[in-house]
Amino acid sequence: MAELRALVAVKRVIDYAVKIRVKPDRTGVVTDGVKHSMNPFCEIAVEEAVRLKEKKLVKEVIAVSCGPAQCQETIRTALAMGADRGIHVEVPPAEAEHLGPLQVARVLAKLAEKEKVDLVLLGKQAIDDDCNQTGQMTAGFLDWPQGTFASQVTLEGDKLKVEREIDGGLETLRLKLPAVVTADLRLNEPRYATLPNIMVSPWPVGTEGLGVASTLPAQCPPVVARGEGRIQRRSHAQEAVTWSLADRESLLGHLCQY
Amino acid sequence: MATATRLLGWRVASWRMRPPPAGFVSQRAHSLLPVDDAINGLSEEQRQLRQTVAKFLQEHLAPKAQEIDRSNEFKNLREFWKQLGNLGVLGITAPVQYGGSGLGYLEHVLVMEEISRASGAVGLSYGAHSNLCINQLVRNGNEAQKEKYLPKLISGEYIGALAMSEPNAGSDVVSMKLKAEKKGNHYILNGNKFWITNGPDADVLIVYAKTDLAAVPASRGITAFIVEKGMPGFSTSKKLDKLGMRGSNTCELIFEDCKVPAANILGHENKGVYVLMSGLDLERLVLAGGPLGLMQAVLDHTIPYLHVREAFGQKIGHFQLMQGKMADMYTRLMACRQYVYNVAKACDEGHCTAKDCAGVILYSAECATQVALDGIQCFGQTLSAQHPPGREGETQGQTSLEQVSTARELSCKILLPELTPRVLLPQLASRISDQKLPFLKILLCSPTPLGQSSLAGFTKLRWPYPLLQPHLLPHPYTTALHLC
Numbered sequence: 125m126a127e128l129r130a131l132v133a134v135k136r137v138i139d140y141a142v143k144i145r146v147k148p149d150r151t152g153v154v155t156d157g158v159k160h161s162m163n164p165f166c167e168i169a170v171e172e173a174v175r176l177k178e179k180k181l182v183k184e185v186i187a188v189s190c191g192p193a194q195c196q197e198t199i200r201t202a203l204a205m206g207a208d209r210g211i212h213v214e215v216p217p218a219e220a221e222h223l224g225p226l227q228v229a230r231v232l233a234k235l236a237e238k239e240k241v242d243l244v245l246l247g248k249q250a251i252d253d254d255c256n257q258t259g260q261m262t263a264g265f266l267d268w269p270q271g272t273f274a275s276q277v278t279l280e281g282d283k284l285k286v287e288r289e290i291d292g293g294l295e296t297l298r299l300k301l302p303a304v305v306t307a308d309l310r311l312n313e314p315r316y317a318t319l320p321n322i323m324v325s326p327w328p329v330g331t332e333g334l335g336v337a338s339t340l341p342a343q344c345p346p347v348v349a350r351g352e353g354r355i356q357r358r359s360h361a362q363e364a365v366t367w368s369l370a371d372r373e374s375l376l377g378h379l380c381q382y
Numbered sequence: 383m384a385t386a387t388r389l390l391g392w393r394v395a396s397w398r399m400r401p402p403p404a405g406f407v408s409q410r411a412h413s414l415l416p417v418d419d420a421i422n423g424l425s426e427e428q429r430q431l432r433q434t435v436a437k438f439l440q441e442h443l444a445p446k447a448q449e450i451d452r453s454n455e456f457k458n459l460r461e462f463w464k465q466l467g468n469l470g471v472l473g474i475t476a477p478v479q480y481g482g483s484g485l486g487y488l489e490h491v492l493v494m495e496e497i498s499r500a501s502g503a504v505g506l507s508y509g510a511h512s513n514l515c516i517n518q519l520v521r522n523g524n525e526a527q528k529e530k531y532l533p534k535l536i537s538g539e540y541i542g543a544l545a546m547s548e549p550n551a552g553s554d555v556v557s558m559k560l561k562a563e564k565k566g567n568h569y570i571l572n573g574n575k576f577w578i579t580n581g582p583d584a585d586v587l588i589v590y591a592k593t594d595l596a597a598v599p600a601s602r603g604i605t606a607f608i609v610e611k612g613m614p615g616f617s618t619s620k621k622l623d624k625l626g627m628r629g630s631n632t633c634e635l636i637f638e639d640c641k642v643p644a645a646n647i648l649g650h651e652n653k654g655v656y657v658l659m660s661g662l663d664l665e666r667l668v669l670a671g672g673p674l675g676l677m678q679a680v681l682d683h684t685i686p687y688l689h690v691r692e693a694f695g696q697k698i699g700h701f702q703l704m705q706g707k708m709a710d711m712y713t714r715l716m717a718c719r720q721y722v723y724n725v726a727k728a729c730d731e732g733h734c735t736a737k738d739c740a741g742v743i744l745y746s747a748e749c750a751t752q753v754a755l756d757g758i759q760c761f762g763q764t765l766s767a768q769h770p771p772g773r774e775g776e777t778q779g780q781t782s783l784e785q786v787s788t789a790r791e792l793s794c795k796i797l798l799p800e801l802t803p804r805v806l807l808p809q810l811a812s813r814i815s816d817q818k819l820p821f822l823k824i825l826l827c828s829p830t831p832l833g834q835s836s837l838a839g840f841t842k843l844r845w846p847y848p849l850l851q852p853h854l855l856p857h858p859y860t861t862a863l864h865l866c
Contacts, residue, residue: 141413141440143686159416161437200430316438319470319483322430 128182128279128301130173131241132207133232133262134166134189136198137252152221162198164314165247167205169307171314172277173245174206181279182243184208188235190228192217204317211235224253229261236266241302243284248273248306259306269299273308412444414499415682422719424492432492438469439500447501450629454621456504459583460541463511467538472512476520480532486730487664491671491722498675499682503629505672510579510630511535513668514661515542518588519608522649522657527608531586543584545575545609545635546658552577555590556601556655560637562591567644569593569607571615571637581633582621585611589635590654597652604654608646615640663739667729670722670742673750677715680757684711688760698760707756714753718746 138144139159147154162170176182187202188211189195199210213231215223236244244266249256263270271277271286275294278285284299289308299305414436419429442465450456466472474490476482483489490513498505516535519528534540551558560573571591578587587609597603609616619634649657685708688699698704722742728734 139413143413143690145689157416159414161433197429197433200426201433204430204434316469317430317434318468319431319474319485322434323427323483323485 128176128243129184129186129239129241130176130182130243130245131186131188131232131236131239132166132170132173132202133228133244133246133258134170134187134198134202135163135247135250136160136189136191136195137163137250140164140251160194160197162201163247163250163252165249165251165307165309166198167247167314168309168311169245169247169305170202170205170207171312172274172305172307173243174315175312176243176277176279177206177208186211186239186241188213188232190223190231191215192220201317204322205315206321225255225257225261229258229265232258232262233265236262236302243302244268244304246304246306248308259304263304266302266304268302268304269297270304270306271297271299272306274305275308275310277305277311412440412682413686414440415678415685417678421716422723424488424723428489428492431489432496435469435471435493435496436499438465439496443497443500443504447504450501450503452628454623454628456507456629456631459507460538462504463538463541465538466508467536472508472538473516473532473536474512475517476532476536480528481536482516482520482532486726487667488723488726488730490668491674491726494668494671495675495678498672499679500675501629502672502676502679503627505675506627506630506669507580509665509669509672510544511542513665514544514579515584515586515588517664517668518544518606518648518657518661521661522606523608526645527648531608535586540585541580541583543578543580543587544661545578545581545587545589547575547577549574549576549634555658556599556604558590558592558604559595560589560591561595562593562605562607562642564593564644569642569644569647571607571609571640571642573637575635575637577622577632578635579630579632581618581635582631587611587635588648589637590658593651601655602652604658605651606648606654606657607642608648609640609642613640613642663734663736664729666739666743667722667726667734670718670725670746673743673746674715674719674722676750677711677718677746677753680753681711681715684708684757684760687764691764704760707760711753711756714749718742718749722746 137160138153138155139161142159145154146152170185170187173182173185177185185207186209187199187207189199190213192215196210196212199207199212203210213235232244232246244259244262246259246262248259250258259272260270271284271288273289274286275289276285276287280298282301284301284303284305286297286299286303286305288295288297289310417432419432424432442462446456456462463472470483471493473480473482474485474493475487476484478484494505494509494513497508516532519532519535523531531540535542546555546558548558548560560571560575562569562571569591571589573591575581575589578584581587589607589609590604591607592600592603593605594603615638617636617638619636622632622634624632648654685699688704688708689697691698693701699708725738725742728738
């Protein structure tokens with residue numbers, strides 16, 4: 125089954141060892157001059173994809189990241205670990221702060237369809253927002269089966285056997301491909317990119333929309349008002365989110381289909 | 383197990399079923415500051431190299447650095463060396479056909495910097511292995527020697543070292559007395575070497591010996607040999623208990639009728655001085671990455687601390703003096719970085735000058751001492767000699783202290799013996815006294831033998847020194863010395 129293609133989503137977050145400081149004006153945490161790196165759960169997802177490739181079960185591993193220009197470093201790390209291609213969905217820094225799981229999930233769903241991948245791998249959550257939503261939402265948009273909090277992933281014919289860690293213990297699911305899997309801590313131990321890999325790994329500029337065409341603001345319809353006691357997030361709807369993708373029209377259509 | 387399941391529910395049972403994952407970092411690694419490699423002029427691959435190596439070391443070396451320094455021993459040295467070999471950083475300048483990475487000196491400096499950032503002592507051992515031993519073999523060895531020794535040295539199975547200093551020949555290295563007499567197809571070595579980094583652990587050593595003691599000038603009688611650990615007549619003495627760079631094992635080598643095959647001559651007979659001197663330039667360049675890493679480590683510890691510690695109702699990082707120190711530390715580091723990286727780039731392009739290779743280690747080691755002293759001042763009262771692990775401010779302060787002594791040792795150990803033939807000792811002494819390191823001046827200007835074998839005295843003696851009188855020294859340095 126070596127015709128499978130995997131899409132791995134990676135996120136650039138503040139490094140796990142950094143002592144987080146709140147900004148003096150209390151609008152968030154200090155991110156300037158602070159070390160960032162790939163989300164640890166995303167590293168585990170990349171490692172799993174690369175292991176599947178080494179076992180010849182997956183033909184191609186594509187790493188994708190949504191965010192400002194610095195995300196390219198994260199994609200490079202994924203390439204050095206063994207991914208074949210990288211896609212950077214460029215988001216201007218101003219809007220990047222308001223980028224949430226919903227938007228990212230829409231982008232991933234669109235990309236998964238466009239690239240015709242069979243497996244979407246993500247980390248179960250990001251260590252900066254701890255949302256634990258992107259994988260599930262992506263599966264929802266794609267209408268694909270999902271295996272979240274995976275601690276073991278095995279390919280059996282055309283089915284994916286996923287062992288999940290849930291509150292009550294371990295659950296085994298068999299998913300029909302194509303599917304979405306999110307990685308938990310005990311899935312594997314990520315490798316360090318070796319020096320030869322770092323130097324050899326090219327930066328394949330088959331990136332969707334890196335050559336920026338004119339950007340169009342996409343207006344999403346307003347979100348339903350939240351009740352009290354919920355996390356007060358700035359409503360995504362009111363912000364103008366600019367995207368730069370080759371097929372922005374179809375994406376627009378998708379986005380506004382709220 | 384069944385009882386636990388029944389009493390506490392499946393939640394606990396399932397957790398207890400699973401062993402903790404092998405790579406789970408149980409203690410909080412120390413946080414690193416981001417390094418602006420755009421200013422440093424590094425390419426994408428070099429930035430990636432720095433990040434990968436830093437991440438690996440943050441998880442595998444940084445947690446052990448304190449213990450290594452305290453006990454003067456790196457317990458899992460061999461295993462760690464193999465991990466470095468797997469990463470591909472041991473043979474950075476070696477050709478790919480022997481397992482090396484075929485890269486240049488700038489990459490080597492970057493890795494040296496990152497390892498020193500995690501632990502200065504291990505950085506020195508790494509430099510001795512990868513540059514002093516492996517690079518010398520690459521540059522001067524013949525095919526047979528490269529094929530025999532390089533693969534295992536690069537994979538981390540063997541540890542390498544280089545031996546040129548003797549008890550009475552430090553700065554004046556060409557006056558070495560280790561004798562090598564030709565006997566048929568072998569050479570018999572008699573004498574000893576001192577201050578040999580990696581000496582206790584090395585499997586392969588490059589040793590400089592005098593094949594012609596009567597040569598005029600004396601340098602014409604030196605030959606370089608490759609000595610293996612098991613060769614008859616070769617032994618090492620006990621590990622030295624040093625002031626700084628603790629954990630980088632250093633010892634004396636003893637040659638008693640040591641039999642070395644003639645095939646193990648590196649270069650040509652009586653032409654060893656060319657191997658020695660040209661190697662020294664590149665050694666200084668690569669080891670200049672050590673002080674860079676030390677300075678970065680001081681910043682890594684100090685800057686977060688300044689943002690956290692409060693005094694007089696505000697974070698101490700807001701006070702002007704602390705901000706001045708932050709600026710001084712950062713600018714010194716960045717200035718040294720540009721110098722070192724540029725000289726490394728020039729060497730990669732084939733333009734390697736002795737003056738600048740010596741200049742980079744001189745300047746960066748001196749700056750590192752200054753930066754470490756500034757760092758100690760920033761920590762102030764939180765410094766303490768004995769502290770329980772886990773109290774992060776004190777841990778960081780202690781690390782700062784190690785860095786002072788390490789930086790000082792580096793500047794003395796590497797800088798002085800090689801540079802003093804070129805830079806007159808009194809000039810150096812006066813320059814150091816300007817930089818408020820009075821104890822060093824005392825050592826240098828004192829009558830022989832302590833002053834002349836400056837390194838020997840300085841690195842060997844532990845506190846309290848017979849020469850140093852703490853009540854005569856200015857206060858901050860007294861504090862620092864008491865705690866060393």
